[in-house]
Amino acid sequence: MSLTTATAPPTDPGPAETRRRRAGRSRLEPPNRWAGLLTVGWLTIVAVPLLVMINWSLQSQDAYLADGPLAPPRAITADNLVTVFDSGFLLFFLNTAVVTVACVGLTLIVAVPAAYAIVRSPSRIVAAGFRGFLLGLAIPAQATIIPIYLLIVRMGLYDTLGAIILPTTAFSLPLAVLVLASALRDVPREQYEAMTLDGASAWRMMFSLAVPMSLGSVITVGVYTALTAWNGFLFPLILTQSVDQRVLTLGLWSFQSEFGVDVPGLMTAVLLSAMPVFLAYLLARRWLIAGLAGVGGK
Amino acid sequence: MSERAPDRTTRPGVWYAVPAMVFFGLFALVPLVAVVVLSFTHWNGLGDPQPAGLENWERLASDPTVLDSLRITVLLGVVCWLVQTPLSLLLGVWAAGPQRNRAVLSAVFFLPLLLSGAAVAIVWRSLLDPNFGLASVLGPLVGIPDGNLLGSSTSALLVIVAVVAWQFVPFHTLLYQAAARRIPRQLYEAARMDGATRLHQFRHITLPQLRNTIITSSLLMVVGSLTYFETILIVTDGGPGRATEVLPFRMYEAGFRSYEMGYGAAIASALVLIGTLLSLVMVRFSGFSKMRSTLEGL
Numbered sequence: 001m002s003l004t005t006a007t008a009p010p011t012d013p014g015p016a017e018t019r020r021r022r023a024g025r026s027r028l029e030p031p032n033r034w035a036g037l038l039t040v041g042w043l044t045i046v047a048v049p050l051l052v053m054i055n056w057s058l059q060s061q062d063a064y065l066a067d068g069p070l071a072p073p074r075a076i077t078a079d080n081l082v083t084v085f086d087s088g089f090l091l092f093f094l095n096t097a098v099v100t101v102a103c104v105g106l107t108l109i110v111a112v113p114a115a116y117a118i119v120r121s122p123s124r125i126v127a128a129g130f131r132g133f134l135l136g137l138a139i140p141a142q143a144t145i146i147p148i149y150l151l152i153v154r155m156g157l158y159d160t161l162g163a164i165i166l167p168t169t170a171f172s173l174p175l176a177v178l179v180l181a182s183a184l185r186d187v188p189r190e191q192y193e194a195m196t197l198d199g200a201s202a203w204r205m206m207f208s209l210a211v212p213m214s215l216g217s218v219i220t221v222g223v224y225t226a227l228t229a230w231n232g233f234l235f236p237l238i239l240t241q242s243v244d245q246r247v248l249t250l251g252l253w254s255f256q257s258e259f260g261v262d263v264p265g266l267m268t269a270v271l272l273s274a275m276p277v278f279l280a281y282l283l284a285r286r287w288l289i290a291g292l293a294g295v296g297g298k
Numbered sequence: 299m300s301e302r303a304p305d306r307t308t309r310p311g312v313w314y315a316v317p318a319m320v321f322f323g324l325f326a327l328v329p330l331v332a333v334v335v336l337s338f339t340h341w342n343g344l345g346d347p348q349p350a351g352l353e354n355w356e357r358l359a360s361d362p363t364v365l366d367s368l369r370i371t372v373l374l375g376v377v378c379w380l381v382q383t384p385l386s387l388l389l390g391v392w393a394a395g396p397q398r399n400r401a402v403l404s405a406v407f408f409l410p411l412l413l414s415g416a417a418v419a420i421v422w423r424s425l426l427d428p429n430f431g432l433a434s435v436l437g438p439l440v441g442i443p444d445g446n447l448l449g450s451s452t453s454a455l456l457v458i459v460a461v462v463a464w465q466f467v468p469f470h471t472l473l474y475q476a477a478a479r480r481i482p483r484q485l486y487e488a489a490r491m492d493g494a495t496r497l498h499q500f501r502h503i504t505l506p507q508l509r510n511t512i513i514t515s516s517l518l519m520v521v522g523s524l525t526y527f528e529t530i531l532i533v534t535d536g537g538p539g540r541a542t543e544v545l546p547f548r549m550y551e552a553g554f555r556s557y558e559m560g561y562g563a564a565i566a567s568a569l570v571l572i573g574t575l576l577s578l579v580m581v582r583f584s585g586f587s588k589m590r591s592t593l594e595g596l
Binding site for chain 2: 032046050110125133148249267277
């Protein structure tokens with residue numbers, strides 16, 4: 001459907017190109033003040049809740065209750081960290097990490113060969129499989145949750161991390177296969193021909209030609225899958241139950257009721273839960289943006 | 299392909315794609331069929347589903363809470379689209395321009411996308427707390443003296459619209475930004491030489507060139523609006539009354555709170571049906587097939 005238009009991630013123009021465009025534009029047209037104003041307005045809307053959240057996480061609960069929502073912290077405190085870690089945060093964090101690493105690993109292990117086969121194999125079965133993946137882009141996970149619950153219970157996986165990992169991976173496959181396939185299409189046929197003359201197997205061609213040449217997309221898929229797995233809510237909510245198997249998103253939700261009015265503690269937990277994502281964003285910004293922007297296609 | 303010499307390269311076998319196909323089939327395609335099958339059964343979540351004939355569907359057709367949910371789902375989808383599309387279109391087009399501070403802006407824009415839906419909902423719920431949150435300060439300014447924005451059905455719905463926009467406008471902005479960067483600059487240069495104003499350029503170049511992206515983004519929004527779940531669960535829990543109970547929430551309630559999985563499956567089937575129909579209608583009426591590049595006019 002809509003997502004079938006996903007293309008190879010766009011690359012940023014190089015610095016020279018950007019400079020040339022800047023100079024070109026500013027000579028011809030004055031800056032667009034209204035649009036600039038709108039952007040600053042939206043920026044405020046985005047930034048204020050985030051700043052309030054950070055502000056709250058730095059103050060004690062007493063100060064928060066006494067000084068009102070907009071007061072800056074009187075004294076910066078680390079008490080909230082103690083509260084959060086005492087509430088099992090570390091366990092939820094580790095569970096989420098296990099789920100995320102497993103989802104990324106599984107997704108790449110099955111999606112890379114599948115995309116390679118879709119691009120290279122003449123088989124009709126593979127082509128039909130590709131259409132199946134395309135169909136999958138339009139399936140909302142919500143609508144399938146009851147049968148998935150039945151399936152997971154019957155497989156004896158209910159209330160395990162595996163119950164989260166398997167469906168999360170399955171639902172990340174359509175986009176992964178699509179992005180990888182469009183990247184693999186760009187590998188020139190001559191390269192495959194040259195390797196065939198050298199007597200290389202299809203498997204070797206995948207590892208020493210196709211994957212290295214589309215490494216950017218492989219990373220994009222990895223980063224995007226990690227983001228989805230880290231932030232997943234519905235599958236953990238329905239498919240796990242005990243505190244031992246709780247992931248961060250559910251942990252935050254339970255903190256909300258357990259902490260009562262300890263909003264500073266809650267905000268600290270939210271910030272801590274997003275920390276690895278922020279770090280990953282700093283490291284892999286280019287691939288994350290490429291992956292998300294690639295969804296829109298042209 | 300046909301003009302070229304026959305391809306004699308070594309090609310991968312079908313089995314490269316098999317793991318991904320099995321995975322995806324088992325956890326996405328089979329459940330899609332199974333949800334319809336389950337809608338003709340009674341099942342309390344334990345034991346075996348029992349055949350129920352058309353009972354769930356008859357009940358569905360006459361259940362006022364489901365009809366209300368349908369109405370709320372559609373209303374929410376329409377309002378969210380109306381709010382998000384112009385905002386993200388304008389922001390994206392502006393962000394694709396040559397501004398010097400663009401990098402900083404897009405970095406801040408990106409932050410809500412990194413937070414999980416659960417985290418976003420929790421932050422907003424705290425901000426909107428009538429006693430201690432921002433709402434206690436800002437509520438009186440917008441005519442809600444007690445600051446209880448979640449107290450009335452209209453304002454609770456608007457809150458959901460605002461939270462969804464806060465979370466997803468950055469994503470759609472990114473889509474438009476990526477697409478706007480690919481519009482050939484010569485089009486604008488030619489228009490400027492003809493003396494076209496900025497507004498003219500926007501109407502006659504930018505909008506037609508972004509047509510594909512507008513459709514893609516709108517489809518994602520519409521299909522996405524059928525899946526707002528954790529936002530509603532955490533911010534309003536469907537309330538006040540049933541004012542924010544969208545279809546997936548109603549399904550969750552039927553299946554996992556009242557243990558009427560068969561009935562939940564019937565609601566889920568309706569959800570799949572509506573999603574598919576909406577996508578088809580949108581693709582048809584927006585003239586996906588007729589789309590051409592405006593470059594032809596040159």
